[in-house]
Amino acid sequence: MATTVNTITGTQTMVLNMGPQHPSTHGVLRVVLELDGETVLKARTEIGYLHTGIEKSCEAKTYSQAITLTDRLDYLAPLSNNLCYCLAVEKLLGLEVPKRAQYIRVLLTELTRIGSHLVWLGTHAIDLGAMSVFLYCFREREEILKILEMVSGQRMMTSYFRIGGLALEPPPGWLAAVERFVGMFPSRIQEYEDLLTKNRIWLARTQGVGKLDAEDAIALGVSGPTLRGSGVGYDVRKFFPYSSYDEFEFEVPTRTEGDCYARYLVRLAELRESLRIIRQAMAKIPAEGPIRSEAPGIVPPDREKMKTEMEALIYHFKIFTEGFSPPPGEVYQAIESPRGELGFYVASDGSPKPWRVKVRAPSFVNLQALPKFVEGRLIADVVACIGTIDIVLGEVDR
């Protein structure tokens, strides 16, 4: 067994490879821990085991084709990625999206946020040994996936948002399904809270663990609940509203403690805020209206038009064979994904394929804070800290 002698303290230390195959690293993350007994002296994060070259692939696809690639980034919140990429391209084009589509986008991304937070809560809890919470969370996530399937035909790789609007008119009855979920969910949040929030063991495992103060959090560039748990109220939805978020009323929950428990509370509060947004969106969505903006040559025409108008048919053919060409330029569009600031940098050279697509993945940046969380603490805390960052390796490695 490899043991090395720590030259500073003179004691024997042990190097432990946590991952890439480990139940609590949430994918193929590898953390190399240098241990003295059970205390972590040094942690080094190794990533890249899920590197799929999505950014490079985007450069070989047309703007519309690249949407399907974004699903695979943060596979727990595919609609957030869709939304961010579409917004970036729309910004590049200077395209305005109809309000109805915007509200539906907001509703669905907030549903996605709830679904993603549920996976986080479940896995975080099971990492710390609370098995039942995991299954409760997945029970509710199932309902969300059903709604997504209803709308897009896919449970996870939705690709539902398209440049200029939505892929399809949502089916009748989908709002009733959302309504059912919204009615049922608050009591379910209470159920999780009953099991965890005041549980003495849960408090002992999360309070004071993975401390990060506001200054370090900003310096390390962490975002999302990880940042807001440290008392910085940065939320892209409030700071740089997109997709009509400025028309919605919601709070940005923050906590100042900066530990795992604070982040847990922030995320739980976000579940409730998302519900609030969903309720408002349901009231706002008009029953009728276009779901795609009117932009010939960029947005595919309606099926009906395509069959009757020659011009529409030509545009349809052109869009799906060679794509469209935005003006040369570069944009950076950020949204608030469940994990934090998700950004898409898209540079165009005037051709139908993006010159460069860069994903500012929140998990990738947040993961940098891990050594800060765990050094000097016990192995069991490493698990809690990985859980509290809420990483998705698909997004970290891209």
Added chain:
Amino acid sequence: MSLELVLFFVLAAMAIGGAVSLILQRHPIHSALSLIVVMVALAGLYLLLGAEFIAAVQIIVYAGAIMVLFVFVIMLLNAGVEARTNVSRMARYVGLPLGFFLTVELAYWIAGGAGRQAPVSAGPTPTRELARMLFREFVFPFELTSILILIAILGAVVLAKKET
């Protein structure tokens, strides 16, 4: 052969085998396991001798606590196989024969001398009697042992903390 005698020989064989294995094994964990075998065998012998309480204490304290501590330390230090260094010549040429001789002599004298003493009739000693002795006749030494243990705990804590 009576059942008791059969049991005695089985247990004695276990004990001696364990002790020999303690010497022959080169990895400390194996040595510790051998010693545990000896202790369990001895506990069985105590039972044969009617000392029920001592047998239970032998397993609980010796096998269940002291030896666990040994195993724990061996695992903690990640002790490897014992280095085969040259044994001091004194030990090899004088000590070994002497030790062997001593054993044989002891065994011989005991077998010859004390063997005449017949064992007292069977029946386990009641634990109650033992307790009475401990808390009446030996109450002072008994209380002293608690001080001894306290000191040992303090000593262990101080020694283990010395590093930091």
Added chain:
Amino acid sequence: MAETQDLEQNPVVSKLRAWDPQAVAETHEFRGELTIVVPREQLRRAAEFLHGDPESQFAYLSDITAVDRFPVEPRFELNYHLLSIPHRARLRLKVRVGGSDPVVDSVNAVWPAANWHEREIFDLFGVRFEGHPDLRRILMPEDWEGHPLRKDYPVEGFR
């Protein structure tokens, strides 16, 4: 696409100009996003200034992106996406680096968040960062040859 006249009024640009005229090579705005091009040598100083200056306070580094403009020279563009939380403002710093000697000063000391971003760019583009504490490949295997996101690297990889 650059409306240079207007941008002179922009407080950040004028502030940076006033601090050091050398620090701003050019500025543009596209779709409401402000870009300041900084000479390679000035990057580290400009970063420190923008980070520390109380009127800008760009303490949050969102992202660093590299773009390969191959075959145009200077080939690489590094885009630093900055965010000022108190002022709710974004800013893009751009640095152009030639293909023959792709080296930039690391901003790791200014924004620790830059650590992995710079490693990623080193890994995928081969741009080196002077003064980076731990410049290793991050996504690709240690013994990988080539830098996959360069334009002269085929999408299918070298076979």
Added chain:
Amino acid sequence: MVPISYYLVLSAILFGLGVVAFIFKRNIITIFMSIELMLNAVNLTFVAFSRALGKLDGQVFVFFVIVVAAAEAAVGLAIILLIARNQQSLNIERVNLLKL
């Protein structure tokens, strides 16, 4: 009935083996274990005599021996831990200086 002498012979053999182990083993922990073995051998004698004489004093003594052994193990193993930390070795031949 097992004659008392059988027990005493067994005890003597075990004690002898303990001595041999004490002399021949190089590992501090094993040496420590051989001491325990010798103590155990003595305990057997105590119990055997207690039985032979029909008195319980022998068992009380064993009780005390076990207590002492426990205390000894606690302190002894702490010392061994220290030695191992400072010397990076458990070989008795390298612990020839009277210092930890």
Added chain:
Amino acid sequence: MSNLVAQHPVLVVAVIKIAVLMFLLLTALAYLTWFERKVVAHIQSRWGPYRAGPHGLLQPLADGLKFLFKEDVTPSGADRFVYYLAPFLTLSLSLTAIALIPFGPGEFKLFGQRTSLGIANLNIGLLFLFAITSLGVYGVALAGWSSNSKYPLLGGLRSSAQMVSYELALTMSVVGVLLLAGSFNLREIIAAQQGFLWGWLPRWNIFASPMPQVIGFSCFFTAAIAETNRLPFDLPEAEGELVAGFHTEYASFKFAMFFMGEYASMITVSCLATILFFGGWLSPFPQIGALAWMRYLPTALLAAGSAWLVWDGIRYETLLGKIVLPVLGVVLAGLAVLIALPGANDFIQGPFWFLAKVFIFLFIYVWVRGTLPRFRYDQLMAVGWKLLLPASLANIVLTSFAIVVGKR
């Protein structure tokens, strides 16, 4: 040797009893896993095993077969002897411990030998139980060490520290009971709990005057959960941190042995809790006029169970279930009639109450597992040394004080 056996018919009886108990116990172990999976599943709003046989009743069999036929991998560099020894040690020790448990007051005749329910009846039964459980740590520690792998090693280290610490609290927490009963013999401990306070409250040690052993019981049960390595104290195997802890490198039947060992010690500990604090086989109801029908409670329960099985079986989806469940129901009905007969009825009272209480404890085990998160290692040690041990010591002091005062 054959004349040895003839001389000692006790041996023959013991061997037969051991065989029967072993058979019952192993079946119980198998169905305990089924029970746990079902209960946890229902806590988590799912169905649990459902495919293998009606209500998944054949699941244990399927699991057993799977364990037997899985490839058995030995890690390279493992210390083979110790690696093979560890699971055997764990299983055999936890099975041995059950030999000391008395299951009922009754006696029956076998080959002309009067013999009791339970295999051994020692004067110092409780001490011996502790002696055996104290050896249990070796299985875990050695498994961790011999695998030559880091996660098991950490698991093994954790477990040896944890089990030694909690054993102290475990032993100390029953001293109060010993003071009240004045004996190490498990039968005598139960016998000392006979009778009722104020005519209705059973004088079990948990309620007993002069000093109810509530503190003792809480300490005992907490420490017992830790001793058996179950959640929230399952740190030696904590799958979230150490993959599977000490048995990470074990597969196939060796893994199954650890598994069975864990469940067997759960049963032992539940039996002990029943005996020490909840009056063993004593009925909680006084045998007075109005409650005399309680004698037929086992019959009633069995009858109700059989009725439900038949009813459920008829509606069951699969043909196998339609056959098996009603047949099971009829068998249970037969049993219900059988134990209503006067002779059998007396005999069954003790085991019935004993097993019913044990069952409740096993349910609590599963319930706790479905509810609580896991402790961290240092917190676990803190609970053991700073809470349980002082509390159980305080319990001893209070109890002895109460006894002395009570005697005045």
